[in-house]
Amino acid sequence: MMVFLDFEASSLSKHSYPIEIAWVFEDGRSRSMLIKPKPGWSDWAEGAERVHGISRALLEADGIAIDQIVMEMLEELSGNDLLASSPSWDGKWLSVLLRAGGVPRHALRLRKSDDAFVEAAAQILSGYGAEIDIAGLVEQVISSSEPAAPVHRALPDAILELERLHLVRQAAQARLASLTTR
Incomplete structure (x- = not known):
């Protein structure tokens, strides 16, 4: 896990x-x-x-x-x-x-968390990897989830990484849905 x-x-x-x-x-x-x-x-x-x-x-x-x-x-x-x-x-x-x-x-x-995020997105988007910039998708999720005022405490920072995993999976699912409905 x-x-x-x-x-x-x-x-x-x-x-x-x-x-x-x-x-x-x-x-x-x-x-x-x-x-x-x-x-x-x-x-x-x-x-x-x-x-x-x-x-x-x-x-x-x-x-x-x-x-x-x-x-x-x-x-x-x-x-x-x-x-x-x-x-x-x-x-x-x-x-x-x-x-x-x-x-x-x-x-x-x-x-590195980012490596796990890329792996999670790639697993969802398997078969479409050549059509999608998976690393770019992950970078976009990380960038858009930066807190306006970072807390700088260990638990909120760890929770942010878990939230990013969920956001990456959601973004990958949305991308997959857009690819399969073309």
């Missing part, structure tokens, strides 16, 4: 670490957790805090222990198709989190 993941982080520096994780399954089940920083994780950007609104004090008070998060991730996410809008960044923070939990960094792997 497809699962969309998203992270918020302490900054965008090479020493950044994850501070929030969320995922949403294709069937709508979701989970969001603040991450209690590991001792020694000191990187912090005030600008990043202004964007996501998560303070270090909030993480210390309400964050969940890394070991607990990693155990839950392995139980819930293993064997699923894990997707992220930005797997280079989200993959970095996934690796940091897994290693901090004592798990090899490749125990869970991400791939």
